[in-house]
Amino acid sequence: MKTTNRLGLDIGGTKVEAVLFDEQGTIIWRQRYATCKSSYPAFLQSIRTIIQEAASHAPGPVSIGIGLPGTPDPQTNLIKNSNIQVINQQPFAADIAELLGKFVAVANDANCFALSEAIDGNGAGHHVVFGVILGTGCGGGVVVGQHLLTGPNACCGEWGHNPLPHYNPQKDGIISPCYCGQHNCLETFISGSGLERQYHQNYSKQGKVPDIISLVRANDTAAIRCWDNYLDQVARALAGVVNLLDPDIIVIGGGVSNIAELYPSLQQRMAEYIFGKRCCTPLIAAKYGDSSGVRGAAWLGQRQMAQSFQRNKEDANEHHSTSGH
Template structure:
């Protein structure tokens, strides 16, 4: 590393932008945030630059640090234009190049699931593991893979996007008759894993099973009633079925979970048992853990994009 004592990361979210400085052991030394400018690309670039300069000034740094940034969506490997961003003002722009120009510093970029994975592999739940697969279970379902604390990149820039694989057909065909399928995914396909394992997917499953709405956060707090248990049992079975495909292909040492649904305790007691019966092995030694750094994983992972530079 080129004589740097800090790593600089930014988490660009739909409602807020968070920036942080990390020391080389992963401790956050300085942090700042602001609201994300609403549907204004130029103001978003300016806000990111201002946060970076604010942190460097607070830390009495005399030179600009390279920037790692965590984004929704990702740049196309063909055009470099941002795609699939729920912050729609980013779509169609060369965000990485534009930031390098306006902030006058080198920039590395990864999506939120990749940054969570890198954070946890670098100094979180997966510090001691060689192969880590990160899973986001929230409004959507995302993922990323890190090997020896380095993100796995591919030619299509979609490594880890297991949420848009189809839920295995044999399992879907065994679902209770009360569940309506196929489920249409926003990507245009049917029965993507995301349509079953995301927060909205889980809520829809419960509503169709029991003809009652549910607030998903209820499942991570308190003692679930019998209806909740039935929904969770089905969810855990679907989750283990989908994860078995990942384990069969990647054989990770650890699967680490982030996102709102990662707080459901039954995931860590029931899914390992179910997973062992679904993988192509007589034993499943892959560990399942929640993210150590929680909501801070995005900005931390962004900073760690420069951790080996």
């Protein structure tokens, strides 16, 4: 079964982006909505309405993929680890499919980002792609041979909740508790909000990421020291990925990925922490930037719908074969 139109939804804590693509990947329709978080039923109905409106603009059948913070637990099919609290421990994937009466693919937003960049983004042509999001939070996804890895715990690529390697209290400052319940998580250091936290707690300064970078470019001493240590923390974190996975390329997205100063020294800094003291892993900003997540969701929907159709076809053939004897 092949659908010529792909619908992707990228659900965030404040907004939902819906994009409809044709077979060539050209955008047919695009719209943004505020995320409804008042209750789970209200959230569910809002997503249904968005999908129905989007599908009304499609000239033919539509596959549907949704990326969201959190992930469906493979054991229970309930959403876990989402910062949209009303969907945690809810069977969102099953409920939205039932409401619409058709197959819907649901995955973590960082996984969708990684898949997009691996299929036709800056990771295209590479066998093992590690996708990184450095934004308000810190996420990741692993794609091998253009197939997304998830794992039995749906934790593949969740490096943001590993501890910061080589933590040094004199160098790295205060350990801040993470929303996940652990301490010393990478997310509390190398996300955009982690950079802002360190600037405030370690240097008694206030500022958002763009403010800090502006001060770095103006040769402000405190901002330069904070940014330099931040780069070292990112290098330590990515070196751990290379030591474990050794991906062919690392593609970086999120707001921090747009900072030009992130890239020039990062590979060299990583080498200090990699086994053998050498790093030849390319590090590159995402091709589609903020749109990678919604593009990956659309790809996921098309692929998983085709796989589901194929499984149902094989099951039907097997049943027919068995009943014929």
